[in-house]
Amino acid sequence: MEGEKGMPQYRLRFEEITEAHRADVGSKGYTLARLYQAGFPVPPGLIIPASAYRDFLTACGLERLLTRPQTTTYALWQAILTAKVPPALVQALRQAWEELPHPIAVRSSALGEDSDRASFAGQHDTFLDVGDFQALLTAVRGCWASLWNKEAVHYRLHRDEEVTPPAMAIILQPMVRAVRAGVAFTADPITGQQDHLIVEAVEGSGEALVQGQVTPYRYTVPLGPEGPHPDPDLPDEIRAVADLAWRVARWTDSPQDIEWALDEEGRLHLLQARPITVLGGEGAEPTLWTRDNVGEVVPDPVTPLSWSVLDPLTNRAFAHLLRRLGIGDYPQAGLFGRFYGRVYFNQTLFQAMLRRFYVSETPWQAVPRLALTGLRALWLLYRLPSEARREIQTIRTCRTQGCAIAIWRRLIEQTMATHLGVTVMAELLHMALEKVLARWTDGETPAAALTAGLKGVHSAEAGHALATLARRARNDPHLRRIILKTPVDQLPRRLATTAHTQPFWEQFRRFLEEHGHSAAQEFELAAPRWRDDPTPVLAALQAQVAEDEPPTIIAPPSPVEAAIARVEAQLGLGKRWFFRRLLATARRFAQLRENLKYHFVMAYSYLRDHYLTQARQLIAMGRLIEVQGIFFLTEAEVEALRTGNLPPAEAGARIAHRLEEWRKARSFFPPSVLRQRPDGSLEAREEAISWEIAVRQMMQGVAASPGQVVGRARVVHNLDEARTLRPGEVLVAPAITPGWSPLLLTAGGLVTERGGILSHGAILAREYGRPAVLNVPQATRRFRTGQRLRVDGSRGVVEVLP
Template sequence: MNTADPHLVRALSDPDASDPGHSGGKGANLAALVRAGLPVPAGFVVGTSAYRRFVQENRLDVPIGREIARLSDDPATAEAASQRLRQEFESAGIPGWLRESVEAAYRALGEGPVAVRSSATAEDLPEASFAGQQETVLDVVGTDELCAAVRRCWSSLWTTRAIAYRRRNGIEHEQVAVAVVVQRMVPAEVAGVLFTADPVSGRRDHVVVEAAAGLGDAVVSGKVTPDRWVVDASSGTVVTRPERNSSGLTEDQLADVVELGLRAAAEFGSPQDVEWALADGRCRLLQSRPITSLFPLPPARDDDGLRVYLPVTLVAQGFTEPMTPAGNAFFRAMASLWVGYWTTGSRHVDPEIAPPWLPTVLGRLFVDFTPILQRRWLAHQVMSSMAMKDPTTSAVLQEWLERNADRLPRPIRGTTARRLVRRAPEALSALGGFASAIAAPSRHRRRVLGRAEAELVGRDQEAARRSTPLAQVDFVDRVLPAATLDLITVQLPAVYAEMLSRTGAEWLVRRWLGSSPGLEPVRRWLPHNPTLAMGAELARLAHIHAATGTEPSANDADVREFLEVYGHRAPDREIDLGLPRLTEDPAYIVELIRGYVRSGDAQSRFEAGEAAARVAADELVASVRRAKGRPHALVLRILLRCSRELGGLREWPKFDMVRAIALGRRTLRRVGTALVSDGRLDDPDDVFFVDPADLRATLAGDERDLRASVIANRHEYEHELSRRAVPRLLVSDGETVYGPATAPVAERPGVLTGTPVSPGVHEGVVRVLDSPVGAQLRPGEILVAATTDPGWTPLFLLAGALVMEVGGVVSHGAVVAREYGLPAVAAVADATSRLRTGQRVRVDGGDGTVTVLEPDQFAAPPQAIGMTRSTASPRPPASARSAETAPGAPRV
């Protein structure tokens, strides 16, 4: 009896074969190429329904479920599960319905040698290619071999690498099925791969072709080093070619391959990774998948020429993680107001329109830096200043500009001067504030902070008066960003006045005494600094609990009082309005108090530090008096007093900005609560993941599926949290630059180098952290992190030293480390992966080195990014990298 089922097997030319649900990603893409008239070897697809039927009839769902339940973070569990599941598949017999269906399709194909490839439903997706995860079997002949190859492809859904890849990308194992593509073998004379965008540089205007003689499997599997061409996509001009053409690919054949690849990219509407083969003088496409490693581009800007973008939060705040949609909307509104005010005088912002110069890409704001780079004199000034905060980005910009300055569009002449003239009154007002801060620093500080406090209280009351959700959203979108910008602007003259007084003191001390090391202790433990005051208050609470022998709790009256003052802050990335505040989860504060209790009398360390700074200032003034006389000493005393009175104010603009952000969060959460009551959302916090335009439209009466917006945005946000590499520079032609090309200073064995940002030497045990929450940092341990912000600084009192991957001498972590007298090194490449929790190292903040004292535990740096067919592992969660270790040694 004929048991062949025509729905199980479809020819690639069948219109239904382009359905990924039937044919998997690879099969559906091949069917689309066939439909577009591109040369693809004839073939058919054994659909996913055949796989599911095979699993059901052999009751393989039972062992699959059992093995999935056993999986853990230990790679050995995936390997063991793979072996057992593949054995289950391979031992199952070939059913008659499969044999007859495959035999009929094979006979219609003309029999002969075929290539058999797996095609999973989660394969060749824009966000995950699954390249190389399942089986390919070549030169299969005969029905028996073909059926066995199909079963082998089904089995390969459970290879160790496929299991691990799905786990890493958050794809449910049970939801994936696999189809099998069967095609006539191409007796290739030359074969290889083609990328319609350069997968290394990211440039979309370049096509990369790799070729080798014979079958393309050798190129794909990495068994040979292929010849490599880079071709200009628009002109077809060869940009680079191999020194020796060992593959034999001719110029005409190269042009044909490039043309077919670009046609495939046009068919799918995205850059493609294409496998191809040449036989009998004809090129055939064997496979096409999206290039998933490319960083997306901002929307194209008409007739603007080449544009260069920088990641805002990485450069300004030092973190690579994305922000929530609500966080990006608020930060974008403030940035738009700031630029708009100083260029046009406008104080208007449309929350529904993202300015083209400030696009959001994968949850991260990028700023169009082209107007700066177009003016070389301005670019060099900005890059010089940037080098103090983010030397890596500064070096990247310098290198790129040297190579590409002639590719930038010409600037519009005369606009900068006219804009500055229009802003002259505001500049004069700021100058007046600057002079006031210099003349009477204490009075100016009290006036500015009092004004900010009154403004914030007034805005809080205004938010409370907004009774409807639409009015509340309007407050967060339109009113609060401008008010926040005013808070920051008013405080900046005092910050600049402190910088001037500090710089003047440094210059005078060097001139009068020959050097300025005595100034370093004077800059520590500055008064009126809200971040240091937060640490001091935690130390006071710890002192109370240590004296009484009580355990701190979130319900303690003193903890609640602490949260009234500092509860608007967040443990990490506090500029993101969408992230919870300390008041919402005080567990972090309670743990910090416990850590301070374990560290000893932290309160006395604050008091002693402040006293030591005052003594150091008096001694420095006395040294000048002895060397130069009383008038010189008086000048220095005035400058030092101004610096110490105003130095703490550099933390206030951000402190108050975060207070405003917390107010925006509370207000927007009220909107979320109302939408939950209306049945539009499932949780009040979902409102932070709704697109702002959708939110306003819904509240205005338009029917929108807010849940779908939340699901999509949460998925992207959570997926992007694991991305470690974010380009320091993103160009509109697709070029992405992650670091300077100039080779770094050679490191000695067991020594990591970076930028010295806070002097001192400390030996201790490493603790690598992704987040301050749940850190369990022991006194004296060396804190190693990608970067830090104010939420981390309470840990500085416990740490023996600080090592960061990002930052320069004026980055937040560096400044606070110097104030605490904490040895620190920044810009240590891949520090969080090259150092391990539990290692013993020596940190020298004076020469910028981290020396591993146990060389056998030293981790090699990650391999350079190359042309690979796999995705790098995401950063492991903080819980996996923060295991308990012995306390570190005291500071040297």
């Protein structure tokens, strides 16, 4: 597309766009421009056509990547993010920037997006509140790069889109300062009925609604031949939105999904309109994304650096495991996704991978595969323990002797793959153990009681070692007084410089040498390790030193030996032999799972050290402002910044934008389950709460560690808040990682929103003899600090007491 004097036309005003531009501005941009021209309340805007994207690829030498069979989509994504924008395009963007009021919104309009066949909703990136020109360049590249993120690529493959190669135009519009916003459907997207329309609304920006972060107010408005017939009691703005949606549907002559916003002056704005691509019927199956399991391991928003490491790492580990089980056509991406900064597990995809082995679904075809998979699983049961022990020993040797970062990376890869295999086998063994107990015994002995008392669990040893230090301090009045009277942030210097406390400090330093790689967020590279910042451990130490007596456990769990004997007394000779072998194997794999995780985190901590060193080097070179900034770049971007292929100003703009997004993500509670519709849009799915919660103030979860305790609740969301935990209180948290282990000895009991029988929190609770109920829906919102709770870890019940 050319403008005056044969120069490329890289910016088009909405009022300039005609049918001739349609193929170059995308359906979304074309529709918005024509709606603007038709007098609908669309904010004015400009479009950077797809030809600019193609010229960008050519000028940067990236076209050749599209033709190389070995080029990965991840490589394309990174290459576009780090490439330099050509001068002619920079000039056009500068002119667009000067023409529009600031700040602006930068939205994708990919060719094929928002068509009547596929919406691509949520697949490509949007950048809001872009407030300076450097940020605009970052946003434009970010939109282009999102053509090649794994979600968009999978969506194109799933929809069999024929746009080859894909290309994208970009929409630039001034931001609308919304007091209320939302979406509207002129037909029911689930049932397909067109006798009513649906309006959804939230306070403030509609972005949280579109991304599934909040539950909206929903209004159903009847439709007749002449338009909507809203209830007179409906708010005026909802009636106005219904009328706007209906008029857009009539103008386009098809059912529409619109996004709208009401600004501070009461003006209604039309932000987007696209055909509803799915109206019930076949092919409307949603994808379920869950925080179960993964939410315990990665509880908080992940930084870009951590995600760029973990995403390919975990997907490769799953691929390796499934190949060992005989599933060779496993997709290399898509099992994990990131929404609102959090990691989610693709439950739908995982079940689809396993469904081919269900006899009930493909009876005669599946039997040979099932038999072969069973044999391979038995081989894994034999092989994995020796593989795990070898990797653990290699990591400990590397820590002692020192290893290059390349070796640590290889160990991280191998240990993750083995850990995943051990985890799956441990879960299967535990399920088998529960079935044996249910079918062969009276069911009075839970499986959790039989897997307590594991020997040599390194993460539990950290808590025991800290308890030993606390006992020493309690028995020394002078040392105890110093620990309790000194602010925790001043404690290291005080202990290290006071003659009486120096031997104690040396013992604490040896504790850090062994366990200092742990952290509250062990999979987050940005999270300080205990050896970097021992404050959380010292805070837990202070709480234990202040404790005069351990918390009272009501009906404490029986020793594991007695529980085993009680089960064996109910079994015949053959069943007893099988039970003993099964239990021994289940206990061995539970221990291996914890120890592999412990040593993976040890190896992973050296990757953090590597990037901290790189950050300091980049600061010395004048390419990075502060150390923490490196965690808001991807691995490829760090390398590009180091080699000079990423300008420091561009890197700084990306860091600032991502840091702001990360902070926003930390400010809200993520839904535990997401339902992703076929058009890519998201819906939050929360667990239903039973009548017992409202009537009896009782909540059911997973019985993870037997015993019963009564104590005051201490509701926390992160380890910093957990420093306020007092001895004997019931710790209520979203999830527990081994990095929280020192606190569990202070707590009287444990309640979490995520986790199961074999989760890290459950194993630690059993090792420390603390009653625990895990997987309690919305526990941190249902309970309040100070409430008296009865935690029954044998029945899996938490009750609020008067």
